Amino acid sequence: MTVDAEQLGEHVPIVLVIDDCEDVHRLLTARLRNEAMELVCEISGEVGLERIHQLQPSLVVLDLEMPGMDGFEVLRRMKDDISTSDIPVVVLSGMQSPNDKVTAFDLGAVDYITKPFDLMELRVRLRAALKMRHLIQMLAQRAQIDGLTGLWNRAHFDERWSEEVKRAERSGSPLSLAVFDLDHFKQVNDTYGHPAGDAVLQGVARLLQQVARQADVACRYGGEEFVVIMPDTPPEQALNLCERVRVALSDTDWPGKPSREVTISAGVAGSNGPTSTGRDEWIEIADKNLYRAKSQGRNRACMTHVGGAGPRLADAG
Amino acid sequence: MRDEQEHPADEPLVSEFASDPDMIEIVEYFVEELPKRVQAIRSAVTDSDVQSLRTLAHQLKGAAPGYGFAAIGDAAGVLEASLRVSDGSIEGVMGQVEDLASLCQRVRVR
Ligand SMILES: [Mg+2]
Numbered sequence: 358m359t360v361d362a363e364q365l366g367e368h369v370p371i372v373l374v375i376d377d378c379e380d381v382h383r384l385l386t387a388r389l390r391n392e393a394m395e396l397v398c399e400i401s402g403e404v405g406l407e408r409i410h411q412l413q414p415s416l417v418v419l420d421l422e423m424p425g426m427d428g429f430e431v432l433r434r435m436k437d438d439i440s441t442s443d444i445p446v447v448v449l450s451g452m453q454s455p456n457d458k459v460t461a462f463d464l465g466a467v468d469y470i471t472k473p474f475d476l477m478e479l480r481v482r483l484r485a486a487l488k489m490r491h492l493i494q495m496l497a498q499r500a501q502i503d504g505l506t507g508l509w510n511r512a513h514f515d516e517r518w519s520e521e522v523k524r525a526e527r528s529g530s531p532l533s534l535a536v537f538d539l540d541h542f543k544q545v546n547d548t549y550g551h552p553a554g555d556a557v558l559q560g561v562a563r564l565l566q567q568v569a570r571q572a573d574v575a576c577r578y579g580g581e582e583f584v585v586i587m588p589d590t591p592p593e594q595a596l597n598l599c600e601r602v603r604v605a606l607s608d609t610d611w612p613g614k615p616s617r618e619v620t621i622s623a624g625v626a627g628s629n630g631p632t633s634t635g636r637d638e639w640i641e642i643a644d645k646n647l648y649r650a651k652s653q654g655r656n657r658a659c660m661t662h663v664g665g666a667g668p669r670l671a672d673a674g
Numbered sequence: 675m676r677d678e679q680e681h682p683a684d685e686p687l688v689s690e691f692a693s694d695p696d697m698i699e700i701v702e703y704f705v706e707e708l709p710k711r712v713q714a715i716r717s718a719v720t721d722s723d724v725q726s727l728r729t730l731a732h733q734l735k736g737a738a739p740g741y742g743f744a745a746i747g748d749a750a751g752v753l754e755a756s757l758r759v760s761d762g763s764i765e766g767v768m769g770q771v772e773d774l775a776s777l778c779q780r781v782r783v784r
Contacts, residue, residue: 380737383700390696422732451736473739473747 370415370487374398375405375431376449377423381472385418388476394487402426406434409441416486419466421450421457432464445490447483449474503577505555506562514576514584521574521588522636525628533587533595533627536643537561537602540620540655542581549617557619560609568601584643592627592660593671599623599658600673607656622650625660632664639663650674687780689742697742698783704741705783712778719771724762728754734774743781749774 372394374385382398389396397412399405403426409417417435421428428448435441448461451472458469467489468482501513509517518534525532539545539561546554558581565575565583574586587595607620624646626639634642646659650672653659657674689705691697711734718727734750753770760766 378733378736380704380733380740383703384737384740387696387700451732472736476740 369393369395370490371395371397371412372416372418372483372487373405373408373412373414374418374449375400375402375408375423375428376418376420377401378420381420381449384476385479388480389483392480392484394483402428402431406431409435409444410438413440414444415490416483417444417446418449418483419446421448421452421461429460429464432461432466436465445486447486449479503562506559506577508562508565508583509574509576511576511578514574514578514586517574517576518584518586518640519636521586522634522639525588526631526633529631530589531591531627531629532632533590533592533625534639534643535585535587535595535599535623535625535658536578536640536647537565537583537585537599537621537623538647538651539581540622540651545617545619553611557611560611560619561606561621564602564605564609568598568605573598587627590627591629592625592662595625595627596658596660596671596673599625599660603656603658603674620656622647622655623658624648624650625658626663627660628663634664685780686782687743687745687777688782688784690744691742692784701741702783704737704743705781708778708781712775715771715775719764719768722764724757724764727764727767728757731757731774746774746777746781749777 370393372389374382374396376382376398377400379400386396386398394415397408397414399408402423405417405419406426419428419431428450432446435444435446442465445467446465447468447470448466449470449472450457450461453471461469467486470479470482501510501516502508503510521532539557542554542557545557558577561583562575562577565585569575569585572588573590576584576586578584585598587598603621603623607618609619611617611619624643626642626646628634642661642663646661650657650659653672657672659672661671689697689701691701711730715727715730717723718730731750731754735747735754738744738746738750749770753767753774756767756770
């Protein structure tokens with residue numbers, strides 16, 4: 358998946374309220390009606406925790422004193438689970454002792470509002486918590502975005518690739534990896550200058566974003582190298598995608614320099630089903646195919662199957 | 675109580691949010707439901723159900739100010755606190771229950 362506004366949290370954030378007192382639900386719903394947030398209310402810690410997993414809200418407003426699972430326990434379980442540990446929690450509680458506050462903050466709460474609460478104050482505190490969440494997400498994401506092309510960077514690739522290899526190993530579903538390298542890129546830079554080279558890199562990135570599907574992860578691996586992770590994608594289909602990129606790029610007219618042709622080579626490693634091939638081994642196989650494409654004259658894509666019964670070759674271009 | 679001196683016992687108690695269009699609907703709801711809450715408090719007293727009485731007082735303390743009835747929140751808070759010191763004795767908090775109930779009787783939407 359490429360970077361888009363939704364991932365940066367530009368959509369209306371969901372705020373989940375967990376409180377055993379329905380008055381709190383009613384009051385917050387009335388008071389926050391005009392805020393840029395979607396409010397969801399739950400009446401118990403147990404149901405609330407389920408909803409947290411299901412909705413992945415941007416913020417949780419949490420009561421501490423509740424029958425059954427209390428707020429401390431909800432906090433504890435959220436922090437113990439990697440899928441919920443980053444969701445900010447604002448505690449809304451009648452418990453006023455410094456001990457309770459310290460415990461709540463130790464368990465990861467970002468703010469603590471005491472009941473009875475002033476609704477104006479609550480409103481600005483929720484806004485502040487949402488804004489903080491937004492900025493942290495943006496920073497985290499910026500650190501994984503390539504500045505020149507806007508694609509995911511190497512750091513993001515390393516993280517996602519490990520995840521996807523593990524996921525495919527667990528589920529036995531297909532998986533493909535494509536490595537792209539621009540042909541004779543040094544000549545582009547030397548002949549037309551670095552700004553022209555940068556424009557080519559940006560053009561390739563745009564092309565990858567257009568061709569990649571929602572679930573694909575397009576990254577700039579470094580220099581003039583790009584990679585696309587294709588979850589749930591058999592190798593033949595991945596080779597197809599590479600072909601579309603390759604053909605579209607060689608057909609591109611570069612502004613001001615119509616005679617200039619830019620081409621790209623690609624190596625694909627792909628698996629149709631269960632494989633225990635390691636993450637680095639995958640990359641080596643894709644790299645070998647890239648090398649093969651280069652040595653066969655460039656402007657082409659080469660693919661082999663990973664795992665299963667012996668390597669099968671397939672080339673295009 | 676301080677509040678009793680400021681307002682005669684029969685003067686209507688009106689929400690401070692009575693003219694807030696965002697709030698009026700839920701204030702009406704609160705006022706409508708209030709007799710049921712008082713009834714529940716009285717039942718808890720009759721049944722000597724301290725746990726329920728504490729919960730009801732606690733919730734009213736938290737909720738009433740939000741609907742614009744700070745005095746009721748205060749009275750419920752006094753009841754909750756008295757329950758804590760009366761060591762589970764209902765007799766010890768009868769005065770606070772009556773104070774709260776008579777305040778609630780004066781509540782009007784506008
Ligand atoms: Mg509670």
